[in-house]
Amino acid sequence: MGEWSVARRLLLGGAAATLALPRLGRAQGGGAGGPIRIGEINSYSSQPAFLQPYRNAWTLAAEQVNAAGGIKGRPLETLHRDDAGKPEDAVRLAGELVNAERVALLSGGFLSNVGLAIADFANQNKRLFVASEPLTDAIVWGRGNAYTFRLRASTYMQSAMLVEEAAKLPAKRWATVAPNYEYGQSAVRWFKELLTRAKPDVQFVAEQFPALGRIDAGATVQALAAANPEAIFNVTFGADLTNFVRQGATRGLFERRSVVSLLTGEPEYLDPLQDEAPEGWIVTGYPWEQINTPEHAAFREAYRRRFNDYPRLGSVVGYDTVMAIAAMLKKASAVETEPMVAAMKGLQFQSVFGPVEFRAVDHQSTMGAFVGRTVLRNGKGTMAEWRYADGKNYLPSDEVVRTLRPQG
């Protein structure tokens, strides 16, 4: 017995020692005069297209906050971690940030399941978690908890914004196409439910659920065309969207049909399409070059100066997450979990898109999205006839929310 234990134990001991050492020097990190540490976890290596601009803007925002004197004299310090898209790694990293690095709060999350895993960790360990991106409704409703807040407009809100436009169309026969995971499924579910409520005579004649990132675009397009719908609701994004648009255009799927599409107006997904970007789709998105409100113009200019690039929607999310955290820290009576949670409830702050409030009832922010039609300008896709849809107008009433969210 014991051949195996040898190196095992030695290595374990060694590993443990290296793990334990850094803590000695860091013990002061959370002290009264030092920086306020934020632990940020995101899927940097698996979703770089969205998250690089996000991280850039995060850095920018933190620099701005610190240049303006920080929070009551204390600078912000962020520790970024890469979860590689795996919820189990995210949970481990959350443990590392909380226990070893002594961060004051957690933030981040891109994929819905990673967001939910961190939220559950936050609930179990009684830490504040400010979720930035995960769109799933479950994070504030079905599995909402006391310690989790979410910034981005949810799947429900964005679907509701699009239903408002879709109901104005004459189309009765609808087809849907969505990636086959929680986000796609719940977007289709809400869209169907809300549209049927608004227009009881609509029919859904076909639905396609290609695997995320693995769409067989030609086959999907043919299957949709075979049902001969009058309008299509699209939820695919990223590489799937690109392939779907290209195949759909060559096979004439979009001719004489209306298309309503979630997230397609975001530069992350519209720009790769270049001059093949579809025209006349009703989308939610972010027409960064046309929004000239003072807040947005200042943000765009600062971002351009710092990174020599234009902001994506990810940049807005990253920037606003830091600004929301900063506003919360200014309001909170102490940098401890309970006062910070209390400060988050009903927190109002000035986002890049305008004033936003974190609702006390379900911890969802009222950050909105832009709804408009896609057009081609100078060989690039962009949005026209857009308007800002304020999130607070697209959330169910407080009574409904209470039935959706576990109370107590």
Next chain:
Amino acid sequence: MASGLTVIFGVSRIVNFAHGSFYMLGAYLAWTLVTSLPRGHLGFWGGVLGAALLVGVIGLVVEMLLLRRIYRAPELFQLLATFGVVLVVQDVALLTWGAQDLLGPRAPGLRGSTEILGLRFPLYELFLIVVGPVVLGLLLLLFHRTRWGTLVRAATQDREMVGALGVNQRMLFTSVFFLGSVLAGLGGALQLPRESVNLHMDLAIITEAFVVVVVGGLGSLSGAALAALLIGELHAFGILVFPKITLVLVFLVMAVVLVVRPHGLRGKPQPAAHGVAAAEPMIGAAPRALKLAGAVGLALAVALPPFLGDYALTVLTEIAICILFAASLHLIMGPGGMASFGHAAYFGLGAYGAALAATWLGVPMLGGMLLAPVLAGIFGVVFGWFCVRLSGVYSAMLTLAFAQIAWSVAFQWVEVTGGDNGILGVWPDAWAAGKLTYYYLALALCLGGTLLLRRVVHAPFGYALRAQRDSALRAEAIGIDAFRIRWWGFTLAAVAAGVAGGLFAYGKGSVFPTYLAIPRSVDALLMVLLGGVQTLTGPIIGAIAYTGLQEQLMRLLEYWRLVLGAVIILLVLFFPQGLAGAARAMWERRHGDA
């Protein structure tokens, strides 16, 4: 349809993860060349061919620098090396081309579409439909009508014999690898007008390619073509009938094909090796020094943790779980002699067993942990019965197919498993909620499990297991029921993995379909291979090295995959027997045979 291009993967018989990377590189290089060359026919087609050739050269370099040095190592070890290449290429591509998806121009002259039977059909797809069979025809000609082709076919059957006949087999294999890389690059480059180029292309294509090759039968070009056609049709029509299960449909078909025709559609049974394959080295009792060091290590593992922080405890708990997981896989791979690409299935089933028991039945933690190995064991019995009847790569692929089926059930059965949102709130009972208590619990269970597995290897059952690995024929002759022995071995490994899974679920507080997914199976394989397949210490050291390395790198570096990949490649080059294997070799050199 166009996946007829995947035919190319049938050519090279090396189990090669890096092929997916070559495919992706082909697409990226083609994008660069096509967009920087002048537009028009020359620019486009020249770019596509140029990219294919460039990828061929890259393949050549990889072969000469890396694979050539490890042809003597076990096949699975080559797999490990190519996996290192995959990691490196991913980060290099990210650094070179950036994160955004790239959309190439369409093919000049083939932009439009034509009407066939009232349906619009893109011209480019038609072109691909023609290209597929043409490439296939050329390859068939090449392999059956030229001297080079004959030599290659001879060499795949019996390398040494060909070498003995005075053929320079090194050059031969290098040229095959070059051809394979060119074709992979060409496949990628030809996708340019159809799809966007992105960083997920490599792994997306490689599983599909494996499926095609295996369904068709290893080494059979026509079989691969047939399988590619079948899978392509399945995609096209499958989504009309079952729009939600396209992912698993392919694996279901593969499972059925392998159960009915164990060597693929057109494959022949592998020719029996000449003479008797060298038996793997015996496993003896541990030398004294090792025992001593083990005892010291154990004492440290028990005595030190109370002085460590919570985070260190979490990591140690995870390492303990990984050790048991790796050890369970090792039981089938080392003594059992069967490779498994889907061992995560039992780990994940254990995790789901525990989580489902906790949420639906309200079972306390210990009950959930008891249920975890039971569920994993049941599926181990069922899946194992099919898997152990096959051999080699086919058996490994069948385990993969079952793992994928289990994964997609966890993923799609939203009402019960919560889909990809997983099951949350699976936290330990109050008495074990402390990190330290949980660590000791995990340590005790994993230690116990690993020791038990070790005991099993030394027991008569273990001898029988190793006997059937080294020579099934002789084992049968002395009255060992090889099939039953393998079957029990498989089930035992599944049960042990289930224990690890249950512990993992409670350690994390949540369960997700990723627990069952391919990357976790690959992790387990890497752990075992890194440590060394033919030593009992191997999986333990491998688990510690791999988990520790990945954890530290992910925390500290942005481009951790690059470093991890490079480390794996270096380890493969310098420790071809794995870490524990290398240590043993050194020990034996110094002290004589153990």
